[in-house]
Amino acid sequence: MSDSSNNDWLARSQAAVWHPCTQMRHHADAGAPGHLPLVPIARGEGAWLYDFDGRRYLDGISSWWTNLFGHANPRINAALREQLDTLEHVMLAGFTHQPVVELSERLSALTAGSLGHAFYASDGASATEIALKMSFHYWRNVGRPEKAEFLCLAGSYHGETVGALAVTDVAIFKDAYAPLVRHAAHVLPSPDFRLAEPGETPADVARRAAAGLENWLERNGERTAALIVEPLVQGAAGMAMYDPEYLRLARQLCDRYEVHLICDEIAVGCGRTGTFFAHEQAEIDGTPIRPDLMCLSKGISGGYLPLSIVLCSDTIYEAFLDDSVARAFLHSHSYTGNPLACRAALATLDIFATDDVLAVNRQKAAKIATALAPLAGHPQVRHLRQRGMIAAFDVDTADPYFSRKFYRAALERAALIRPIGNTVYLMPPYIVSDEEISHLGEVIRSALEVACASDEQG
Numbered sequence: 001m002s003d004s005s006n007n008d009w010l011a012r013s014q015a016a017v018w019h020p021c022t023q024m025r026h027h028a029d030a031g032a033p034g035h036l037p038l039v040p041i042a043r044g045e046g047a048w049l050y051d052f053d054g055r056r057y058l059d060g061i062s063s064w065w066t067n068l069f070g071h072a073n074p075r076i077n078a079a080l081r082e083q084l085d086t087l088e089h090v091m092l093a094g095f096t097h098q099p100v101v102e103l104s105e106r107l108s109a110l111t112a113g114s115l116g117h118a119f120y121a122s123d124g125a126s127a128t129e130i131a132l133k134m135s136f137h138y139w140r141n142v143g144r145p146e147k148a149e150f151l152c153l154a155g156s157y158h159g160e161t162v163g164a165l166a167v168t169d170v171a172i173f174k175d176a177y178a179p180l181v182r183h184a185a186h187v188l189p190s191p192d193f194r195l196a197e198p199g200e201t202p203a204d205v206a207r208r209a210a211a212g213l214e215n216w217l218e219r220n221g222e223r224t225a226a227l228i229v230e231p232l233v234q235g236a237a238g239m240a241m242y243d244p245e246y247l248r249l250a251r252q253l254c255d256r257y258e259v260h261l262i263c264d265e266i267a268v269g270c271g272r273t274g275t276f277f278a279h280e281q282a283e284i285d286g287t288p289i290r291p292d293l294m295c296l297s298k299g300i301s302g303g304y305l306p307l308s309i310v311l312c313s314d315t316i317y318e319a320f321l322d323d324s325v326a327r328a329f330l331h332s333h334s335y336t337g338n339p340l341a342c343r344a345a346l347a348t349l350d351i352f353a354t355d356d357v358l359a360v361n362r363q364k365a366a367k368i369a370t371a372l373a374p375l376a377g378h379p380q381v382r383h384l385r386q387r388g389m390i391a392a393f394d395v396d397t398a399d400p401y402f403s404r405k406f407y408r409a410a411l412e413r414a415a416l417i418r419p420i421g422n423t424v425y426l427m428p429p430y431i432v433s434d435e436e437i438s439h440l441g442e443v444i445r446s447a448l449e450v451a452c453a454s455d456e457q458g
Contacts, residue, residue: 006053009040026404034401037408039416044071047432049416060410060417060440061427065235065267067303069351070431076302079347083340092120092337099342106349107296107311110276114290115311119329120337124266125159127295127308128228130331132163134293134316135226135260141319141327150184151216151227151259155192155237158228158264158295167228170236187216187227191242192234194383194394202243209242210249221257226293228262231278232387235267238423239392241385247282251289260316263291266308270299270348271358271430274365274388292316302348303429307341357430361389367434368426371441380452392425395448402451409447415440417447424448 013019014027019038026036042052047070049063050056059067069076087097104118119134121127132150139147152158152167159165165174166182174181189195191209193202200208217224231247234240254261268278275281280288293316297308320329335341351357368391375381375393384393395402403419410417417424417440426440 004052006040006051009052010038013038013040034404035408036404037411039411046070046072047429047436056414057411058415058432058436058439058443059429060415060443061425062299062429063303063416064298065272065427066298066301067429068270068299068348069302070429071303073302073351073431075351076304076344076347079343079350080304080340083343087339089335089338089340091334093332097337097339097342099339099346100337103309103342103345103349106346107309111290111294111311114313115294116314117312117317119310119312119331120342121308121310121333122306122335122338123159123308124264124295124297125161125164126333127266127297127310128158128167128264129161129163130310131228131262131264131293131295131312132167132226133331134310134312134329135262137329138260138316138319139225141322146223147225147258149220149224151187151220151224152184153229153234154186154188154190155234155240156186156228156230157234157236158230168236173236185216185220185224187213190240191246192237192240193242193385194240202241203245206243206246207249210246210253213250214253217253217257217259221259224257224259226260226262227254228264230264231268232273232281233268233278233390236420238394238420239385239390239425241387241390241392244282247279247289248284251282251284251291254292260292262293262295264295266295266297268390269294269296271352271361272299272389272427274358274362276352276358300348301341301344302351304344305338305341306335307338307345361430364430364432364437365389367437368428368441371437372426372444374441375445375448378448381448389430390425390427392423395419395422395424395452397422397452399451405451406447409450410443413443413446415443415447417444 026034027038029035040052041049043050047059048056049059107118108116150167154169156169158167160173162180166184168174169186189209189212191206193205196205263279265277282289292313294311301307365388369386372391376384380396382394382396407418
């Protein structure tokens with residue numbers, strides 16, 4: 001471990017590293033109102049991150065929604081050490097290995113066998129592109145090439161590569177690259193229950209949005225390949241939450257109009273919303289719905305290694321089986337099915353199985369609700385909401401620097417909480433303790449007062 005200070009690593013990082021989703025000028029100009037401090041991290045332990053000067057920060061957003069069971073988790077560490085001594089990597093074209101086989105089997109079992117085939121990549125945007133390509137190619141292989149268009153929800157986010165941007169509806173990510181991006185339709189109205197009209201319940205909003213989907217499919221279903229959704233929570237749209245009724249109706253409409261349903265569980269899967277997969281909370285006749293294609297990433301490796309997976313139904317898989325190579329799914333990544341990443345994912349699933357994580361998370365979610373409950377009376381807080389281990393609220397402010405002010409104030413109080421625009425949210429690791437949840441609640445209340453007070457001062 002280096003004995004250098006924060007300042008040493010700050011200078012070197014600013015000189016050499018181009019950070020993601022960042023205006024690098026904000027890191028350079030310390031006196032500017034939009035300044036964001038770079039935070040050099042030396043190590044992690046449990047729910048905490050530690051810098052080179054010994055300060056620590058409670059990871060309230062699971063390091064971009066990836067970390068499930070804490071930093072330097074002993075069980076995941078042990079599994080990776082064992083795998084390192086066995087096999088670090090082998091190409092998955094024409095070869096296979098134990099971790100990828102076991103992981104594929106276990107993920108299929110978690111869908112009750114309805115999604116029986118796993119295709120591997122390295123990141124969420126790649127999983128989105130794989131799912132879109134599979135759907136497009138499926139319809140061509142079965143003799144229906146006219147079904148070549150995609151549909152997504154207003155406010156959707158499915159990644160920032162050129163293919164994934166086609167089904168992303170967040171302007172700041174998409175507008176600059178519009179000439180490169182394939183067109184996809186964005187169905188309205190949104191099921192986001194913040195858009196409820198007077199007297200409407202979240203389920204009412206979902207049904208109204210589903211009626212809009214039905215109207216669109218009536219007119220365009222013949223040429224639509226797939227609908228892609230973030231089940232229950234649209235992350236980059238500001239943690240927009242909606243009722244499972246929308247997924248139930250969407251599944252029925254996709255069946256009626258022969259359109260694939262793609263569930264992007266990259267952020268909301270792996271227990272984040274209260275069930276292992278978020279889409280399981282929507283049921284038809286008492287049985288959880290299943291998508292035709294499902295994307296996983298982020299938490300599936302416990303936050304350790306880049307890994308993404310697309311699970312598909314037997315029907316889709318079998319449409320690619322042929323003597324012709326042109327009818328095969330010709331997509332690859334050099335590190336597809338990496339054994340180390342797969343072993344981290346297996347260790348993550350082991351923790352779910354042995355620790356009754358979903359039941360424990362329900363208790364922690366209740367603690368989070370209690371910690372944030374006082375915010376409901378704040379004059380600038382709107383739409384305090386929660387789905388499982390994801391909690392959020394919106395702040396009524398016109399201050400363009402609100403999110404950065406809040407972020408800085410939270411860091412000064414030993415917590416990593418990074419708002420999306422005017423939306424403050426929590427998505428902590430599942431190992432967060434009651435005391436740590438209380439700390440996050442206190443930091444949020446204090447940082448909110450600081451950010452809003454600076455807003456009032458101009």
